[in-house]
Amino acid sequence: MTDSSRLLASLAEHVGAAHVLVNAPDLAPYLAETRGLRRGHALAVVRPADTAEVAGVVRTCAEAGVPVVAQGGNTGHVGGGLPQGGIVLSLARLNRLRALDPVNASITVEAGMVLADVQAAARDAGMLFPLSLASEGSCRIGGNLSTNAGGTAVLAYGNARDLVLGLEVVLADGRVWNGLKGLRKDNAGYDLKQLFLGSEGTLGLVTAAVLKLHPRPLSRSVVFLGLASAEAALALFVALRAEAGAGLTAFEYVAPFGLEIVLRHRAGARRPLAGRHAAYALVEVSTTRPGEDAGTVLEPMLARAQARGLLEDAVLAASEAQALAFWDLRESLSEVQKAEGASIKHDVSVPLSRLPEFLARATRACEAELPGLRVCAFGHFGDGNIHFNLSQPVGMDRAAFLALWDRFNRIVHDIVLALDGSIAAEHGVGLLKRAELGRTADPVALDLMRTLKAALDPRNILNPGKILPDPTAP
Known part of the structure; x- marks a missing residue:
């Protein structure tokens, strides 16, 4: 029996033979980067069902010196989840809702839970999990956390790392760190969770998380704006931020070419404004106050902004369907660009x-x-x-x-x-910006990152070749 055969047999003991994929057709979806720019290769895809199985897989691979690349929904844009050999560890089966605490405003979920399902669980409890991305129907929360995902709600709620209270992480030697605390204040030593958030699976594998929930907005108003320039967009944003405060939940910018290709290629897309403008913005204002209508809050703000010459034209969504149509103009932009x-x-x-x-x-x-x-x-x-x-x-x-x-x-x-x-x-x-990070990053920052990597993953088995540039490269 070869070393590879022995490894695969050992992995099958942990997760079951049916969840160790080795045939080319089964491997193919895990080896393709979202944008089609690169393809990876791997010995196998392993699909554990729980944290204990993840730990067993990582421990076995560590003992064999075989790399492990974690994947969630495989929706990344920089090749961070693309394997360059070794094992792909799919977290898709770790998709359970472990706990929901409305009083603590927190939800505990496993890493393989689809982001839209996390949002739905919060919504069913009358609350909001605000992380929102165009790929939310297929991306998984573990990947969102390991990349510190942003999205359209960062303005009001922060990045993914701002939405995390606690983590459960499998370390490079197969040990499990249980940091699943739903605390907003905890100064008992280093804030270890921040090491793993945004580390793209290079320091440890997130298997579960305690996430912050927020009050669910009771009313929102969406407006599509025509502007004279990016400078006007900035002036308008500053004015709206001053008036709306935390109620300003989105301010998205679209250049003219972007809007034109959406209208050209997106089925059902309609031009939101009669004229053409040098810049566009999509603005959302929300309120959690009972009885308050976000539209009646936003309209006078827009009137004052127009009086100051900060905007040229505006159309306020008259229904939820129209609000969603405005958002679709923005969120379909990346997809339609392929047609150009x-x-x-x-x-x-x-x-x-x-x-x-x-x-x-x-x-x-x-x-x-x-x-x-x-x-x-x-x-x-x-x-x-x-x-x-x-x-x-x-x-x-x-x-x-x-x-x-x-x-x-x-x-x-x-x-x-x-x-x-x-x-x-x-x-x-990921892979895409690795060399550029080496060219542009502060040398001390790179040294600190390499020190962390060596301390937490001394055998370099967790997603090797990602983030950190090759120190021998010119």
């Missing part, structure tokens, strides 16, 4: 005050580099996160355009860094 050919994508953040400067500088620089390039900039304007995507010129060869990825990375990321921003706002580093 290849795209080079950047997920970046800068201080809010510098967003218009970033958009102007990056657009000028990229268009100057490649005539005919089409900038598709959109995103979470209210928290400084822009998806600065570049669509290939019409008629250009796809492969030739994608070959320019590194060149455009340098152009965009250098501008981001000059504005004190981040090259990885919400999608993580």
Whole structure:
């Protein structure tokens, strides 16, 4: 019996032979990156049913020196869950709701629970779990936490790490750290959970979490706005934030090209405003106060903003169906961009005050580099996160355009860094931005990250080759 055969037999003892997948058709969905840019390879996919089985699998692989790459819904954008050998450990079967405590405003779930199911469980209890992503129907909460997912509600509720009270984590040697406490104050030593949130499965495998719940909004109002510029969008955001405070739950930005391709390719999409504008925004205001209508709160704010010249046109959703249609214009943007050919994508953040400067500088620089390039900039304007995507010129060869990825990375990321921003706002580093992190990160920060990795995973079996750049690379 070969070493691989012995390993697979041992893994089957932990999870059952039916949950050790080795045939190519069974492996294929786990080896494909969401955007189709890369494919991975693995000896097998292992599907444990609970934390004890996860621990057994990790311990067995650690003893054999075999890498383990955890996967949830496999919806990432930077290749963070793409295996480069070893075992894919699928957490999809760990999908149980363990506890829900409305008084403590917390919910305890396993890592394989689909995000939409976590939201539904909170909703059934009359509460809100606010993490919201376009892929929420297929992404899983463990992946959301291991990438510190952002989404459309960060403005009001924070990133994924801001929504976590406690974690259960399988360590690189198979031990289980039980940090499933629903406490909002706990200064008994280091805040260990923060080590694993956003670490992309390189330091430990999240198997369960205690998550914060919030009061469910009783009324919301959504408006689609036409604006004169990104500068006007910033001025409008500042004005609305001052008036609405915590009630301003979303402020999303869409450049004209983005709206046009949604209208061109999204079935059923309708132009929200009669005219065309240099910039667009989708704004949501919510209230948890009984008897208060969010629309009556938002309308006078918009009237005052228009009187100040901060917006050119606006249409307030007259129904929940229209509100959802407005949101669909924004959330379908990434998908429809595929119909315009290849795209080079950047997920970046800068201080809010510098967003218009970033958009102007990056657009000028990229268009100057490649005539005919089409900038598709959109995103979470209210928290400084822009998806600065570049669509290939019409008629250009796809492969030739994608070959320019590194060149455009340098152009965009250098501008981001000059504005004190981040090259990885919400999608993580994974494989895609690993080299760029080595080029752009503070050397002391990289040294600290390597020290943590060596301490928690000395044999380098947990998702090796992700996040941390190759120290021997030039």
